[in-house]
Amino acid sequence: MEGDHAQLRTAGVDLGGLMTVLGQHLYSTPLVALRELVQNAHDSIVRRRLEDPQPPVAPRIVVSGDIGARTVRVTDTGTGLTDAEIHQYLATVGVGYTRGLRQAGAGSDELIGMFGLGFLSAFVIAERVTVHTTSYQQPGRGWRYQSSNGEQYSLSPAPAREVGTVVELLLRPEHARLAGEDYLARVLGRYCALLRVPIFIGAAAEPVNPEPPPWRDPDAGNEHPVQARKRQLRFASRFESQFEPICALPVSAPEHDLKGLLWVQDGGTYGNSDNRNLSVFVRGMLLDDDARELLPSWAGFAGGVIESSRLMPTASREDLQRNDAYRSAQHAISEALIVGLAALAREQPEAWRRILARHNEALLGAALGDARLFELLAGEVRIPSSHGELRAGALRRDGAIHVGLGGGGFEDMLFRMLGVPVARGDRYAVLPFLRQWVQRHGGRLIExxxxxxNRQLFTEQSLPQAELDWLREVLADGEKLVPARFAPAELPLMAVPDREAELKRRLESDEADKRISMTALRLVRGFTAGIDGSAQARLYVNLDNPAIQALLDTARRDPAAAAPAARLLKAIKQLMDSHSEADGQGPRLNGALAAIGDSALRLLPPQAASIAATQAQDEQPTA
Known part of the structure; x- marks a missing residue:
């Protein structure tokens, strides 16, 4: 019975739905259609070289446009098509002669097409497509194909032409600008920059791809190094649209089938600025002009052009498949950048100085990405500090490097008095860089x-509980009071924010819950669980300071007599603290100044204080 046997049927293709996919989802820009047509022309020329015993001596592709007529023509000297090939390849979705050649092993390093969709992309931008073609197999016959949607088409005999194909697009009105020859030259000059077949625009005498890239030139090995660098920089400037390249670094990884050129941009980078740009060519055709993820994440100052036949495109041929070849390319590019920078430091000191000047902060972070980079940069990059930008070696004093984790404040006050620079540990990559530096070069890092x-700066001491309670009452504003000895002795007390407690509060807040993934948050809270966040700051009272010693001596005999001096010291503490946190400190600063003035009056003889009060009263404006 019929129901006892499975029936094999041919699935239909809804070209209307497929055109929507092509136009709205697969291709990001209508320019891709131009790329696909030039690519088809290129593959036809490669095919002719492989199959025709007498191919043309000078193969070429000509792209011409007429904005008034809204037409674009792509003419090639390739194989051309017979009527059977038009039916089999041109008019059948997903079937392409190029793929068959590649599978047979012919021209696999040069042929570009893969999916049999390229010609169909013409209907995304054109309301009518006409093809005139003559095959090298039937040089006396010509054919004319025409279609408005790619689904229905007409095919008729036509006068024979020169062997090859002309594809003519009548553009949709919204895409008429694509017919401008200046526009075509600019677009195809980028897309086709590495194609071996010359591409001419209209009647232009020079192709848009006039010279091979530096790594393909057979005479490159005979050039003087200065001339080679100039040519590399000239090539890099064609692709670097925002910045001037400072230097060029070759990429050559035959084991990964990868060649190309990297460069360092002249535009300054700050912190983790990301100006990476990388153009990827596969078999000579631009595939992705924003493949920044192939560059290492630390190289926010780098650009490049690479080509490979191992990298696999997605169906749109506007992106790369993230496969083993992709990961190998990432590794090879990172290696080329690291090795190239090291060679640059040795051989081109002037360019190296420019790179250090423009990308100092970014290079701090880059040094953390690779041990070789760290060794290269450890003595070169400069660290932002309270004394300006200094190399790490200049920050080390008496075997220690001091790094502040806040934005200035008490650290500046303390170390200005000591004359010791403090590195800005809140700036990009400074703290992890200095941690590695002291591990490799010796010394202590005081965070x-x-x-x-704090234990390294302040030597904690003990006091009787009664004295400790009295000091807390007269000097503290919620800080944890800690009697200690520290330099300089001239500094009576110092309020030190607990940076770890600040971190604990930030990471455990509700806002952090929204910003950080649950997995990361659990790890963070595992770390912060061991931090005592009960005190926002510690108030270190310097027992080496004469004023503190006198204050304690007086308080032991007569606490009331010591109160004015204690109030003055507390106001000084508040005044210093008001500079460490700028936001919302106006009232605190005003209160500290008022307290200093009041304390000074209390310390003066009663008669002098009374006169000053009377004068102030007299100077008040009358109602």
Missing amino acids: IGTEQG
Whole structure:
């Protein structure tokens, strides 16, 4: 019975739906249709070289446009098509002669097409497509194909032409600008920059791809290094639209089938600025002009052009498949950049100085990405500090490097008095860079504001509980009071924010819950669980300071007599603290100044204080 046997049927193709996919989802820009047509012309020329015993001596592709007529023509000297090939390849979705050649092993390093969709993209921008073609197999016959949608088409005999094909598009009105020859030259000059077949625009005498890239030139090995660098920079400038390249770094990884050129941009980078740009060519055709993820994440100052036949495009041929070849290319490009920078430092000191000047902050982060980079940069990059930008070696004093984790404040006050520079640990990559630096070059890293760092700065002491309670009452504003000895002795007390407690509060807040993934948040809270966040700051009272010693001596005999001096010291503390956190400190600063003035009056003889008060009263404006 019929129901007892499975029936094999041919699936239909809804070209209307497919055109929607092509026009709205697969291709990001209508320019891709021009690329696909030039690519088809290129593959036809490669095919003719492989199959025709007498191919043309000078193969070429000519792209011409007429904005008034809204037409674009792509003419090639390739194989041309017979009527059977038009039916089999041109008019059948997903079937392409190029793929068959590649599978047979012929011209696999040069043929570009893969999916049999390229010709169909013409209907995304054209309301009518006409093809005139003559095959090298039937040089006396010509054919004319015409279609308005790619689904229905007419095919008729036509006068024979020169062997090859002319594809003519009548553009939709919204795409008429694509017919401008200046526009075509600019677009195809980028898309086709590495094609071996010359591409001419209209009647132009020079192709848009006039010279091979530096790594393909057979005479490159005989050039003087200065001339080679100039040619590399000239090539890089064609692709670097925003910046001037400072230097060029060759990429050559035959084991990964990867060749190309990287460069360092002259535009300054700050912190983790990301100006990476990388153009990827596959078999000579631009595939992706924003393949920045192939560059290492630390190289925010780098651009490049590479080509490979191993990298696999997606169906749109506007992106790359993230496969093993992609990951191998990432590794090879990173290696070329690291090795190239090291060679640059040795051989081109002037260019190296320009790179260091423009990309100092970015290079701080880059140094953390690879041990070789760290060794290269450890003595070169400059660290932002309270004394300006200094190399790490200049920050080390008496075997220690001091780094502040906040934006200035008490750290500046303390170390200005000591004459010691403080690195800005809140700036991009500074803290992890310095941690690695002291591991490799010796010394101590004192992270001010952390418990461990504070122990190295402030030697804690003990006091009787009664004295400790009295000091807390007269000097503290919620800080944890800690009697200590520290330099300089001239500094009576210092309020030190607990940077670890600040981190704990930030990361455990509701806002952090929204910004950080649950997995990361669990790890963070595992770290912050061991941090005592009960005190926002510690108030270190310097027992080496004469004023503190006198204050304690007086308080032991007569606490009331010591109160004015204590109030003055507290106001000084508040005044110093008001500079460490700028936001919302106006009232606190005003209160500290008022307290200093009042304390000074209380310390003066009663008669002098009374006169000053009377004068102030007299100077008040009358109602």
